[in-house]
Amino acid sequence: MALTPARTMPGVLELLPLDQIAFQRMLDTIRRNYERFGFLPIETPVIEYSDVLLTKTGGETERQVYFVQSTGALNAGKVDEGMPELALRFDLTVPLARYVAEHERDLSFPFRRYQMQRVYRGERAQRGRFREFYQCDIDVIGKDALSVRYDAEIPAVIYSVFRELAIGPFTIHLNNRKLMRGYFESLGIADSEQQMLVLREVDKLDKRGADYVRETLTGEAFGLPAEVAAKILAFVQVRSTSLQDALGKLDALGQGPEAMEQGRAELKEVLRLIHAFGVPETHYALNLSIARGLDYYTGTVYETTLNEHPQIGSICSGGRYENLASQYTRSQLPGVGISIGLTRLYWQLRDAGLINTAASTVDVLVTQMDEAQLPAYLALAGELRHAGIATEVVLEGGKLGKQFKYADRAGIRFVIVLGEDELAKGVVTVKDLRREDQFEVPRSELIKTLRVELEQAAVMG
Amino acid sequence: MALTPARTMPGVLELLPLDQIAFQRMLDTIRRNYERFGFLPIETPVIEYSDVLLTKTGGETERQVYFVQSTGALNAGKVDEGMPELALRFDLTVPLARYVAEHERDLSFPFRRYQMQRVYRGERAQRGRFREFYQCDIDVIGKDALSVRYDAEIPAVIYSVFRELAIGPFTIHLNNRKLMRGYFESLGIADSEQQMLVLREVDKLDKRGADYVRETLTGEAFGLPAEVAAKILAFVQVRSTSLQDALGKLDALGQGPEAMEQGRAELKEVLRLIHAFGVPETHYALNLSIARGLDYYTGTVYETTLNEHPQIGSICSGGRYENLASQYTRSQLPGVGISIGLTRLYWQLRDAGLINTAASTVDVLVTQMDEAQLPAYLALAGELRHAGIATEVVLEGGKLGKQFKYADRAGIRFVIVLGEDELAKGVVTVKDLRREDQFEVPRSELIKTLRVELEQAAVMG
Structure with missing residues (x-):
């Protein structure tokens, strides 16, 4: 009999047992910390209805979705009639929204859930890009309203998780989308579309340098005055070194429109409360360059980096959003949450020699x-x-x-x-x-x- | 904006948090016991290449496979050119075979692995039928050979798991395919195809009764002498009440062809060793009606039932097979293993009122x-x-x-x-x-x- 070559598709991470044990230990640590902070587990099906999954998205995400067809559907020739009925989830946020909308009456709010499952994206095959990967998410969902205090609890969880994962010193970076929006307004950039385009340019700071970004902003495409470009660059380069420093730097931004004042007040409360949550000042900082999913987050935003491995980028990100599930329910469901992409993180840490093969689970x-x-x-x-x-x-x-x-x-x-x-x-x-x-x-x-x-x-x- | 109804497809089990906690506790208990017996964790991708997944199968399984297409493949119009390239795994055995063949040189044999992941089958929507469900498997894979002693270890694990799950008294039923085959040969039914057909009839004993089965076997389709049919019915109704009783009943079957003698010797060794493993005689029994996947298992076979809930059927089944991965490698890889279908089990136990919603993980x-x-x-x-x-x-x-x-x-x-x-x-x-x-x-x-x-x-x- 001819043999079929035993192989898996590119973009999946399959581990040998002792590596799997190391990976499992990380999953266990994350879960233990999520539970310690009072988050409850849920799991959702990998397969969702396509129309449920793809209500909000478009562009990149939709192009990366894996559709699913049972043999029956294939045989019935149903495959060419538009979008297939079923698809694999590409994140845990859309399934959370669907879950909360579907089970709303059976849940207690604020609803604090954690979910640690795999998600699927039809990425192009490339080193370090995964088509199947674990996300480890927490979110707190309020009914009608959710105090900004919950925004301060999230960094406490992040701190607890990464301290126990023991993968080196790290910093939780904070910003606030309202502060950003208000500041841009004060510079005459009121259109949110244009704000987004400017932020996309600013995002290139690390890679291309300040000169490149300044030239783009003052050039033909944006046509901003040199003074405005300079202010933007100064703003996004604000970093704090302590709680007092952070509060001082927020004050030093000067008066601004309402959104900016609201954002500043929120950030100050969050920064102070993070301290009350017991997170050392060495582990969190104001960072006004953090923007994150511009069309989704509306208040506090987070990124977390390893101090000694900045090239890895953010290892845990998230933020505050206004309304989780407007596509499924008329209830107002504001929330705040984060996600750890564990497969990529594990792969990068191993690549950097920061984690080894574990000892066996066999004693x-x-x-x-x-x-x-x-x-x-x-x-x-x-x-x-x-x-x-x-x-x-x-x-x-x-x-x-x-x-x-x-x-x-x-x-x-x-x-x-x-x-x-x-x-x-x-x-x-x-x-x-x-x-x-x-x-x-x-x-x-x-x-x-x-x-x-x-x-x-x-x-x- | 029009709302999209938040819903999941039929055949998936999505739980509220307190039920999820109860489910998670069962998963944890199973995993703890698997690890205690020295099994190592592996996880494999949910998506496999279709040609890898479907080498051996045919019939029922193939009809139930979910195929996967990335948006890219759909747009490129590749969907109608025969079988799609990717599919979701329908069990954990085929991925194990692929895994062992692929990583053979990096594994230590006997390779003892556990795997607890979800699998996918495009079942018709029906109460109690799941399209996505957890399997919790263990297998011991030998290189070239694997002592029959490992067949005795498996029931020790089953005993340990279900004692700790505390879902009531249970019995591990044992049989041996060689014994069965040999006995059928001794009755003049040497053709394995015909053996299979006879066993399929015998499988209807519980539902249709002995008279119906006897009539079928002596009727037109099989044409067996009444004496042979009676012997078959007597054989498959053998049950033991203790270790001594089991050994005695095996001896009482009388001399037989080589396969039968081999099967009997194996069963005796396995039964005695299970005792040495500390499994109480109340919890295991000889049951000569157990056949299981006839084209796959070749020696010891197991089923486990809850004494007080026979209607639930087998809650943990498996057996010994000659060669795990002949479709991928020329290495001879005999093995023995079992599977717990936890989603179905949980659902049935809850349905029978045997498990409740858990207390919160929040203390x-x-x-x-x-x-x-x-x-x-x-x-x-x-x-x-x-x-x-x-x-x-x-x-x-x-x-x-x-x-x-x-x-x-x-x-x-x-x-x-x-x-x-x-x-x-x-x-x-x-x-x-x-x-x-x-x-x-x-x-x-x-x-x-x-x-x-x-x-x-x-x-x-």
Whole structure:
């Protein structure tokens, strides 16, 4: 029989088990922190009705959607009659909107949900671009209104998550779309379309430099006065170094129109509350260049960067929006939320050498020295498992050396040998493959000993 | 703007948060037990190449596949040129085969993997039929050979999982395809095709009764002698009540051809070893009617049923197969595994009233009695979270009564009140909404007190 080459499509991240364990640990850490802040889990189907999924979008997103057809639909020749009925979700925000609208009467508001699932985008195949990736989202959704205080809780969650992920120092950058909008208005750029175009140019600051951006803004396309361009550049380059500095820099912007005053007041309250939430001043900053999805966010916006790896870009972004689900319900549902794109983050961290293959989830391998003693090995393994210690037993005999080699290759740290001698003496020999050490321990103390070792390893990483 | 009705397609199970928590607890329990037995996690992409996915199958499965097309492919008019390039996985076994073949050189054998992900089948819409559902699989894959002892480990895992899921008494039923095949040969039914047809009739025993099956077997279609039909019916009705009984009943089948002797020897070894693995005799039994996927399994086969809910059918099935990935690699990869279809199981258990909505993952709600004290509330919440206690803070003020009502509706058990009195006295008032009780506790002892309560609740369920 001819073989079919075993392969997956480009743009998916499939991991070997020890890498999968490292990835799973990150997912677990994020989930634990989301739960600690009182967010509730939901999961939604990967497949949604196309008309539900594509109400708001257009442009880029729609071009990247994966449509789904059952064999039945294909056979019935239904594929050419316009848009297929079903599609894969491309983010978790649209499904959240649909979920909240659909279950509105069964939910308590403010509705605090987390959702950690995969999403799908038909990206062009390219290094570091994923067609299937995890998003880990939290959102707080209010009914009719939602206090700006919730905008301050989000950075507290971000801080908690990334501190525990332990991937190096990071900064949560904050801005406010109203402040931005108001400031642009004060410079005579009142049209939101034009604001967007200007911001798109400003976004090129890092890559192209200030001169390039200044020339574009004062050039033919925009025709802004040099003075206005200079003010814009000065505005978007505002960064704070402490809470006091942030409040001072916000004041120094001078008086402005209503939107600007509102944005400033919100930002000040949020900055102060973040402090009350216990986030150290070293970990958050005012950054007036942050804009994010211009047609979606309406107030506070966030980005998070790793101080020592700016090239990775934002690792956690989001903001405040006016109305989550206007396409599905007449209820006013303001909200605030963030998303961590974990697949990309994991891939980049691994690429940068910041995360390694994990130790195995298997704590102990019970070797098979003597086939006749298999029941004794199984009984021992049963005791260990009962104590919560993940244990594998060698069921197929063979040389001990080969069994050790297997454990080593599989990343299992502790190997137990139980031979005639040990059985007679009521002891167990434990080989610690990481420390390249071995010791004898009375059978009755094995669990206690291993627990201490494993707890130490968990703390030490 | 006209609203789009917020809805999902039939055949998906979308849960409200407290149900999602109950579901998540089951997933966690299964995963914990899989890990305890030394299985390693993998995840594979939901989308696979169609030619990879559909090498072996045909018939039913192929008719139920969901094909996937990116917008680009649709626009390019590629949809009518035969089978689309991509499809959603319909189980976790084919992706496992592809994974092992693709990563063979990077894996250690025996390769013990668990995988808990969703799969997709374009089923007709019908109550209790799911188009998207979780499978929770384990498999042990050998290179060239795999001892039959691994067949005995699987029931030990099943026992461990379902004991901890605590959904009532259950029985793991065992049979062996070689024993079956050999016995049929001894009755003159040597052709495997015909064996399959006979077994398909025998499968109707529960629904149609013995008379109906006997008539069919002796009737025109099969033309078997009455004596042979009687033997077949007697064989498939064999059940054991203990290990000794099982061994005795296997011996009582009498001598048979080689396949039968091999199957009998395997079953005996497996039954004895399951005992050595510590599975109580009350929880496993010989059941010679179990056949399972006849073209796939070649040795031991398993089904698991809830003693008090036989109508639910098998809640965990699987078996031994000769060669996992012959369509992708020339390596011989024998294996043994099982699958739990958790979405269906959860749905049925809930339907039967065996599982309820869970308590919230949120342990504590810190109320807002006095807006000016918000920093104190945030500090308290920070302490609780630091101690691992999931805590939500009311950030938007309002009447205390309304805040209590929110907690009650959201399934949060403990509500903390910190007013002027409490702050002055250095205490905290804790309302226990489940016990409808409230008590004061010194601030310094709050965490200890809550931990004791929460641990008790976790143990008591």
